[in-house]
Amino acid sequence: MERMPKWADVILTPLISLALAFVLSALVILAIGESPAEALKVMVEGALGSSYGWGFTLYYTTNFIFTGLAVMVAYHAGLFNIGGEGQAAVGGLGVALVLLALPWPHWALALPAAMLGAALFGAAWALIPAWLQARRGSHVVITTIMFNFIAAALLNYVLVNLLRPVGSMDPASANFAPATHLPKLSGMAKALGLNWGENTPVNIAFFIALAACLLVWLLIWRTRLGYEIRAFGKSEPAALYAGISALRITVVAMLVSGGLAGLMAVNNVMGEAERLVLNAVEGAGFIGIAVALMGRNHPFGVLLAALLFGFLYQGGGELALWTTIPRELIVVIQALVILFTGALDNMVRMPLERLFMALRRKGA
């Protein structure tokens, strides 16, 4: 017998937590002398009020889906991958190398190759922490954090010394050839005669992200590997009993995780910047942690949470653009959302459970 209905656990609790986070955010906005209502209006209009806002919101959502899925897959194997940031950065390097190495005639050819490059590079960056965890017991939380720093150093070196065109100020690679530019959603809409999201970066990678949600769902809940990943994540001794190799699951789960994080580069590097710039990931790897946790480590939840953070990111950007509220407000709101939905969710769940118990007793 459950303490409360499933819908209350899965939907009501996070919604109330979210509401609490927003109430507190409003207090913070008041405290810095701004109007929460005004701020909310700017955010909602800027992020959701027009196809233009949606174009950006969905672009960020795409990033967060990839990093959120990455954290989620590792989490199911009982591994806390904080290295999405570094893996996505190195994934970007993979994309850049693939796209700059060959004269791709068409994006449709370049895209699979770039995806492969992104996933392979991202996975490779997760491999060492995974192996060290399985073989040497070095805690993956620490090693992935370290690998974020090392990735930053590596990218800096590669961009400044190897990929940067001579004479360019910018620590960035050369532009990718126009033939490799991914179709934007706005362009697709235009082909259908619609005027949607003109000049927004959301591109075909959004659909790849949606497909990734579906595939990850299949992987985790419909394949043997997923079954083993979940079993291993829930109980290591039981997995051993069943003949599930700890080394294999740790490594495979982290490879998939790193690969997903790496795939983010298809969106931001190939789809948006169309070249590799320094610090292209911009914290999406860390936001992925919050996205996965808020999404209850389910791909559908990840999708919704990514949308929420996409909204926060774009809305927050608009806030910083058009009001005097500093952009750090968004960091605070994100923190509160993570805190309330992730760490303090029992604060909401415990009273709710009591409420439902009381209701049931009365009903009985």
Next chain:
Amino acid sequence: MALAGATDTAPAIELRGICKAFGPVQANRNIDLSVPRGTIHGIIGENGAGKSTLMSILYGFYRPDAGEILVGGQPIAITDSQAAIRAGIGMVFQHFKLVQNFTVLENVILGAEDGRLLRPSLARARGELKRLAAEYELQVDPDALVEELSVGHQQRVEILKALYRQADILILDEPTGVLTPAEADHLFRILRGLKDEGKTIILITHKLREIMEITDNVSVMRRGEMVASVRTAETSPTQLAELMVGRKVLLRVEKPPAIPGAPVLQIRGLRMVDHDKVERLRGIDLEIRAGEILGIAGVAGNGQTQLLEILGGFPEAGSHISGEIRLNGKPLPLSGKGADGRSRRQAGIGHVPEDRQAEGLIMDFTAWENAAFGYHDAPEFNRGWLMDNAAIRADAMGKIERFDVRPPDPDLAAKSFSGGNQQKIVVAREIERNPDLLLIGQPTRGVDIGAIEFIHKRILALRDAGKAVLLVSVELDEITALSDRIAVMFDGRIMGERLPGEATTGELGCLMAGVDPAVTPPGAAIPPAAAPGSDAGGGAG
């Protein structure tokens, strides 16, 4: 109803109308209990009947939802364990509450220190332990780390903790589950000694024999309620069993004689040195034939776990194994490829692990997912790349029905089933695969009597279908009831083999303690309750 013991003074403990709910589970329902001073009071009941909960409330570990507690006739509020300790109550929990990497001394003083600094407390405790040891035969090395002690010794530490706090009323929750008969006797001697001093003892146990042997009065719990309190002298095991389960139960299984066939499992000179370079198995030789149950008796921690794990394909990491194992005549690899759990299953070995909650089940998985655990890559559960969840569910439904798993809801998480029903899921999964060899460890640990009956029948049915069964249990009764041959393990060796008909409990007990009565004359010193280098695998029930 009158209980044995002094009637003129107020009872040591009196509980009135105790209620306790854990969320939707009503663990204790309006419980009354009276324990006369200076008596040993037994409490029995099925798993989940609420015995531990009731005692934990008395000890201040849980707060009751309603009810009143009187100690020595005075109503007191037991808000936390400190209050219970002040009222002179001590408790030895079913799962010990010791800090594994602390010394005995540190564990004893924890929470009962004399001042802010440790040194004086430690000195005083050292002296006090010496005195208690002499007085009650409770010797333990005060500077030993608890994790290095055998379960029996750990239990002594728990008792010493209570005595150090000057407990007048001592609660013991299933203390004998992990002890040898000799150790249990030793414990009972101590308890009698304490009783003679005027202390009051409450003893929870599943073993009716112990109730009859040592208690003055006994109370029976069923589904959170106190159904009876009687004088032990005026009742019988059969009556108690009926009160417990609420129906008639067979206390013995009917067993037709075995018809052994060809050898299925042959083990020669099996040795194992674990990660810490401790030799756990010191040359095991065994043979099991088709249609035969070999029971392995022994105190937990004498290598049974390691034996099962090696056969099942998941020995402790970093261990070194040598020797020879043959299944149906074919050698089994001991390490590397082909030596993991998956390969062992493919070779025809089924395994009900000792610790069902940690190993046999994924507690967060649903019942139907668990019903395929370990066999999830079998062809009938898969369709190409994907798992065939419909087929797995259908298979699970069948198992739930045939094994009478309650509630019959395949979507319930394993953790939401009671221990007995969890065990049924594991047993169903392993037995219905029809393995050539079934390894089964502690099949009925913490399982209620009805389920025990059922599981025993299924094991026998497998045997009668011509399969080999290796049964490991710390319950001597279970071993003698089921086995066709009994091997006793001690300190990584097989001390001897007996036939169930001819071996007495005392003889097996001696073997379990490392003494061969055929070699050593009776009456020779029985070594103290120790299982050398024991890892005390007292797994959850």
Next chain:
Amino acid sequence: MDFATVLQILDSAVRLMTPLLLACLAGLYSERAGVFDIGLEGKMLMAAFTSASVAYATGSAWLGLLAGIAGAAAMAGLHGLASISFRGNQLISGVAINFLASGLTVLLGQKIFGLGGRTPSLSGAARFGEITLPFADSLRPVPVIGPVYAELISGHTLLVYVAFAMVPLTWWVLYRTRFGLRLRAVGENPASVDTAGVSVTRLRYGAVMICGVLCGIAGAYLATGISAGFVKEMTAGRGFIALAALIFAKWRPWSALFATFLFGLMEAVANRFPDLDLGIITVPSMFMNALPYILTVIILAGFVGRAIPPRAGGEPYVKER
């Protein structure tokens, strides 16, 4: 490399290790009590901000220190609330605290000072000055011991000495006092403490608050000791390095001293030799800067092996399911 250079590098290592040591010991208290903490970074950052702000406003480094402790303690209280009272996920709570500190410091700083999250520079009594120990100058001419005393041991801010004193103190508290015994027990098996009649909740809150206080000192040192004011994100990953050091030290105080010294030393060496010339190749500065992180991974993998955390660590103590 001459003796003077060695001394200077060691001297630099001492300064650089101080915030790491304080944060590492902070984490030690918390994690020994069974509450994991990846929010050391955020607590230090918050403390750096509050201490710099108050030190600027009052002109007193001491009040700044108190404010730093208060700031970090507030964050610690939040962590305690989430992970002890509400049995939340300790890792998530830590992540949230890092985000929160990172955002709040700039937001408040901008609101108060209007300098984009920076506080104005501190001077005079608003900073902890360097202390010259007695006889430092008169002993200087004595060979070896003189320079070591005058250069390496003398001449740090008070908080450096506090940090070093915390090591034996922590050891003593942990292994010689009742509080320490209970603290260690609650991180290994909270039920044992609970059944002994001691409140698990109170003990864990105590440990978490000590963690806050030490992080507060670390943050105050960053903002009012080693530098003069707050700059956004000024902790620059030191909280994570401290965490790595804690694991490296296997949650033991003297080992923590050693581990943080090693990290301080690595950074000091990388500062001193920005482009390490190895004859055949010159290691680019980018990799010298990443050296502490690379070495952390190597050390964790090669030398530490499986560091076994306190057994009850990371899990909330749940009595009733």
Next chain:
Amino acid sequence: DPALIFDLGGKFDKSFNEAAYNGAERWKAETGGSYKELEMQSEAMREQALRRLAQSGANPIVMTGFAFGEVLNKVAPDYPDTKFVIIDMVVEQPNVQSIVFTEEQGSYLAGVLAAQASKSGTVGFIGGMDIPLIHKFECGYAQGFKAAKPDGKLIINYTGTTPAAWNDPVKGGELVRAQISQGADVIYAAAGGTGIGVLQAAADAGILSIGVDSNQNHLHPGKVLTSMVKGVDNSVYEAFKAGAEIQPGVKVMDLASGGVSVAMDESNKPLISDEMTAAVEAATKAIVGGEIKVHDYMTDNTCPVE
């Protein structure tokens, strides 16, 4: 109205974003006009910001930082009636004015001053994030220093490889101490927020430091030798003043035009001897006259002096 867009560093970076902000504020104070300002929060937002401002009718739109180059190239043709001004980057579009500074020249003068002021003959350079733009400062400084003191020693450090390198005053201070221990007595900081720590630690240790971008002499009067000032504020001020009439094309702000200089004011007056003044003037004249060519690191990623 004109508009100003700051780069990711934010307008209070104590560096060129802040200088741009000061220029805009000066224009506001003098003319009483108003302007729009924006701060970036992510890479993808650059284009968004440009388009939104152009659509809102802002003219001219001034932006700071090379990172806008790519985007501006793409956006500018879509708004032919809007004038754009980009600082620190050349964008060749008919409606764009590109303003670049010869930081190497200003840094050269800083190097000359450092050579004069140094008693030990050893000076230091502390950069923020290890990127080419900062090497440009470093290389100019090295050339000036070596020209004045051919056998002097120059110690170079960078704070890090992540954006955190711009905000690590603790490490900045520690680098100062490391350089002092190697004999440095004048240190040039081109490191954003980290530079604040550098100047502080230098002042604490009683040696001289050199500020960057804005005039930072006043931060520690009598302790900061000079500041290599980039006239970003002037450029923004001029652009705002010119309004929609601003001339497209490349505008090189060099020593000759006063685009870069070494700051001389009350704060550092006691530090600057007559010889120093003379040396700076001589070098300025030589650079302006073309006798001295200060090499720009960015042209070939190399520096002629070590």
